[in-house]
Amino acid sequence: MPFFKLKKQDECPISGGQTEGSFIPQSALAGSLLLFSVVMLVLLQATAIVWWSVKHEVDCEHQAQFDSYANDIVSQIKGALAAHESALKGLVGLFNASTQVTRDDFRHYYAAIRPDSGIPTSSSLAYHEHLLASQVAQHVNKMRREGFADYRIHPDASRDIYAPLIYIEPFTDQNRKVLGFDPYSVEAERT
Numbered sequence: 001m002p003f004f005k006l007k008k009q010d011e012c013p014i015s016g017g018q019t020e021g022s023f024i025p026q027s028a029l030a031g032s033l034l035l036f037s038v039v040m041l042v043l044l045q046a047t048a049i050v051w052w053s054v055k056h057e058v059d060c061e062h063q064a065q066f067d068s069y070a071n072d073i074v075s076q077i078k079g080a081l082a083a084h085e086s087a088l089k090g091l092v093g094l095f096n097a098s099t100q101v102t103r104d105d106f107r108h109y110y111a112a113i114r115p116d117s118g119i120p121t122s123s124s125l126a127y128h129e130h131l132l133a134s135q136v137a138q139h140v141n142k143m144r145r146e147g148f149a150d151y152r153i154h155p156d157a158s159r160d161i162y163a164p165l166i167y168i169e170p171f172t173d174q175n176r177k178v179l180g181f182d183p184y185s186v187e188a189e190r191t
Contacts, residue, residue, distance in 0.1 A: 087113055087125060101127075103146070103167055110169035124175055127167040128183065133160050148179060155185045 094109050095101050110125050131139055136153060143151040143166065153164045163184045168175045 084123075091125070091127070101167075106167040107169055107171065125169050126165050126178075128163040129166045131162040131164065133158070133162070136162055139164070143180070151180055153180045153182050155182070157185050159184065 090113060091109065094105065098105065106127060129139065139162075140151060140153065153162055161184055162182050165178055165181045165183075168178060
């Protein structure tokens, strides 16, 4: 016997009376609705599981890619710091091996370490001389005798200790402008 039986329109009662085979039994309708609901729930659950699985896989790929980029950046920073540390240790050796390091000595040191140092090309190497307030006038006169007629320690401020920049490489026009800059003029730099 079929699940339900369709009747032609003229065979269906209009008054709402029921005759055998003229309607879909309530139990069959309820069963169909239940079956439809179960199928829909299973399909929705399957969709949710597939969505979660794909999302998890994509999230894992993104995390792995992020971790790779972060590790590359950390490696680059570590490499740059190691290169700077090596250059500074060499600079300590230069100053310890000489009673007086000249501008040419500083330039030659920079030229010697530059090609293979790993220091980015935008970096500069600088040296600040430590001075007491009583040594400032003599220092300024010495720098002017070396060819820097407009040399001064800046910013202007009276303090007990000074640390003007006297050597910088590469010695470009831009870097020449910072000669005499004293980071000790900034309170945070003095501590």
